[in-house]
Amino acid sequence: MLESIRLLYSTRLGRAYLGDSLELLDSVPTASVNLVITSPPFALQRRKEYGNLPQHEYVDWLALFAVKIWRVLAEDGSFVLDLGGAYEKGRPVRSLYNYRVLIRFCDDLGFNLAEEFFWFNPARLPSPIEWVNKRKIRTKDAVNTVWWFSKSDYPKARVDNVLVPYSDRMKRLLADAGRYYSPKKRPSGHDISTAFSRSNGGAIPPNLLEIPNTESNSNYLRCCKLTGAKGHPARFPTRLPEFFIRFLTDPGDTVLDIFAGSNATGWAAERNDRRWLAFENERRYLAESAFRFAEPQDDGCIKSLYRLLMGHETFGVHIESTQRQMNLWKAEQGVEL
Secondary structure, three states: OHHHOOEEEEOOOEEEEEOOHHHHHHHOOOOOEEEEEEOOOOOOOOOOOOOOOOHHHHHHHHHHHHHHHHHHEEEEEEEEEEEOOOEOOOOOOEOOHHHHHHHHHHHOOOOEEEEEEEEEOOOOOOOOHHHHHHOOOOOOOOEEEEEEEEOOOOOOOOHHHHOEOOOHHHHHHHHOHHHHOOOEEOOOOOEEOHHHHOOOOOEOOOOEEEOOOOOOOOHHHHHHHHHOOOOOOOOOOOHHHHHHHHHHOOOOOEEEEOOOOOOHHHHHHHHOOOEEEEEEOOHHHHHHHHHHOOOOOOHHHHHHHHHHHHOOOOOOEEHHHHHHHHHHHHHHOOOOO
16 A cells, blocks of 8 residues: 555645656555546657656557556546647657557547647747747647546536636626527527526636646745755646646545646645645655645745655655644744744
8 A cells, every 4th residue: 555655745635655656556546546637758859857758669658657547547537648749850740649649548548538628838938949949930839738538438527616707798798688699590500598698607618728837936936946946847837737626526536646746736636625646756856846735934944844855764744744843843942933
């Protein structure tokens, strides 16, 4: 069981484990996870410090994890996979690796594609430089494919949990339906009834998720700067996992990220009252991810927490207990809180 493996830290609802996800997955009970959501190292041509694989090896490598995810996933559970696009080496031609992942998972491993999503990051810098900035023959790559896989045809899902605000035009229609709206059959064949003018608390979101990745003043980054930590170089915004956590799970369900990195998934799960598990093979990234859960406090406490988590013999740190112990020590020493 996971309790006997290297638990680096825990919180009220979650546990962060240090190690190879392929090994850690073997210790997760069968059908115990409601949502696996992750963003693995992408199959890019340029090697990154977080350990991405070359494209020709990538699909086989990722399929090893998917087989084990199938076992731990509840029958009505979901597996959400964020994959960035890439180009073929030395050519202005797109790689199909992310689509090959999709086909392999569905045709060979038994997953269903419940729905495809696309994460649009308007803040992404123009890339790749050769084709976009220098030769100017391609537009910037600003969209990731996000595959929503399921084991069954009817995975748990509730779109009411992720409604988005109505547009100004829709608000005017709801305020005065008689003036702006009349039920009728559209040229497309859709029969628009009077129910269309009834407010449902928000609009159904599209499968294009526009979420800028512009984190700049979070407690995570502040603490990284304070401790001299670099922070994870490929963080995704917490709004991305939060959307799927709210959409595909209920409070008390379990969410797993097998490539946790800065643990944006765990943080999103915690603040939405879901239990979470985070697996990460790099101790530095996992230790830094604890900053997301450390309440803002004096700089000395943050530095002490980071040193503790980076200690080779340290495991099983409970973040909230650690904060209470530090505050108690400060009170005993007469240090102003």
